[in-house]
Amino acid sequence: MERLMSSSISSKTHFKSSIFVPPIAHFEPKRVGFRQTWLSKAPVRCSLMGSGSADVGEASVVKKMESNDGIGALSTASDSYSALKIKEWEVERFQDEIASCQGIRIRRRPPTGPPSHYVGPFEFRLQNEGNTPRNILEEIVWNKDKELRERKPLYMLKKSLENAPPTRDFVGALRASYARTGLPALIAEVKKASPSRGVLRENFNPVEIAQAYEKGGAACLSVLTDEKYFQGSFENLEAIRNAGIKCPLLCKEFVIDAWQIYYARVKGADAILLIAAILPDLDIKYMIKICKMFGLAALVEVHDERELDRVLGIDGIELIGINNRNLETFEVDISNIKKLLEGDRGEMIRQKDIIVVGESGLFNPNDVSYVQEAGVRAVLVGESLVKQNDPGQGIASLFGKDISL
Template sequence: MEGLISLKSSPGTSLRSFPSFNQPPNSFARRFSMDLPLRRSSFPAIRAQHPGTISPKEEEEEDALKVKEWEVGMFQNEVAASQGIRIRRRPPTGPPLHYVGPFEFRLQNDGNTPRNILEEIVWHKDTEVSQMKERRPLATLKKFIENAPPTRDFVGALKAAHSRTGLPGLIAEVKKASPSRGILREDFDPVEIARAYEKGGAACLSVLTDEKFFKGSFENLEAIRNAGVQCPLLCKEFVIDAWQIYYARIKGADAILLIAAVLPDLDIRYMVKICKMLGLAALVEVHDEREMDRVLGIEGIELIGINNRNLETFEVDISNTKKLLEGERGQLICQKDIIVVGESGLFTPDHVGYVQEAGVKAVLVGESIVKQSDPGKGITGLFGRDISL
């Protein structure tokens, strides 16, 4: 029956003959998790070009990488688990969207209950992105990118701020709510908050685009960009599909967040290449030693964010930053000239000083400044002095 099995995919995805199902699934996943990064590395590096200028060769490489991503997606949770990723991309059980044969037959049971808030977010995002892709296919997004303005230098802005102030460059977060804290600011005007951040000395801005859990939107990102705010913008999204990177680009993003707790190495490699092709910076977020080691093994990483919040329990411990930057890891980061961004739990000048001493050159802060009546003054309070221009 091996050669007779028909598997469906999303529109526009090329299918190849699928490997034998006589192999145990875990064996198949291990083979792909070890083999695919090597195959990907054989592709020439995709160089950043003027946004929208994508050569036929690059499109062929992108399509080939996407096929591999699809193939691994058939056993995505198994591949992720082999790399220590506990967040499942989608429910492992439950009725399929359409019948595709006995190997996709699944039953509804307790496996459909998210094990933590991050998994709940990711499962919802999987459904949300699928619907958005149907309304706005990738081919449509690429046409919009052709007319998009150039991206701003996100990494350069952080370096310049650090050089100017002697303090970590600030990525100030435009955030209305969070699952752990609820509504942070009732009188939420994203453009006015962004302007206050810029006036207060922020080097870059982070804009939450998740609607259900953080009350954000891509419209907020677009409004801030169109309002003339000069700070480079990070799209703070739970990225599970390269489509989201293209969408962020046309909405005005200059950088995008990739979360190692969610994305296997294969996805991170692929998405970093897409970011470079579109002129975007990629902030790759880690929160434990294993994730840090995985990300340090990936070529082309320029920014690593250390989240002091446990993404499963949402507990915060800023000593996590120091722990992840000690010893050989810290030395390797210096050798690779990677900028480390401290994230979560930063409320006072002492907190900022602690993570700076540990080795960070930038900090991403939201709650402690967005809740202030004057976010600009909140920045002064965070650093202990005025850092505005």
């Protein structure tokens, strides 16, 4: 880590000594363009225009650049930009290493070689694993990273938050439904398509489906917002909220950046999905804090033991979704929930009073009973409901009884 964060950076002319990079504790996230990078709050030691080493801040560097003739300033600006791109690349590699150490196999973006001026360790200069996604989840994440580079700046979203509708109690709605029916609370999903099943419903009207779910007894709703792979949208989320649906709404998105949480809140979400398979622990902690700041619930999704252990080590978790579907292969195994909730993990969840949400592969009353016996207090169901002519009646078929009020 020390070598990675403090490798020296050379330039052709004006940067005659290496740029000093402070310890990682001195870094804070800043937005450059539409992506997050790390810029130092501590002074930067550099040599500009042959003046020798000095501790200078950002303003001093700018002032020094402005004091020279146009050509010199442009050259220094170019060198500064190269140095920044190199540092961004190094930090991205550092973040990838952290994710890998936590068992995260999904790469955040296509791997690339270093910038042209990079003169760090030789093995880093050679590294380039190719730009082909290894599975469907990685492909979705890479596409999401590309989408985010084209979005509005965060400061514009912050202004829009003033007009966002108030949040509803997502967790409270699940607890109330479970207490009322004695059955797992239903999070019914508004979902048109999926990468594994294709289009699930041709005559897709998100508002009508949401209304049918609410009438059928759903405690909360989940709305797919990914456009490319699930044919969803944030406009669907907004339309459902504006239609007067009383059920709290979960934004079902592949979240990789805090920007998406802000946007979901603007569009009327009451809860947000965070997927442990694509988010390092620090990102999950950071995003949970943002959710709490907005009054949003965070449903943290896991698939295997390692992901569950990571999430159980994070404070402030109220909802854990256990997905029976492996998002790398899209294969489904309903026994996955039972396996993860056995032994010490299940006991820890009960002690912390965490609501476990069963996800994927649930089609009939036997499936619901199976996961309830394993320790589930809520279920998230989409495909088996949305394919029904009457999605509301599909809820009664799923539970084997009418659970509406």
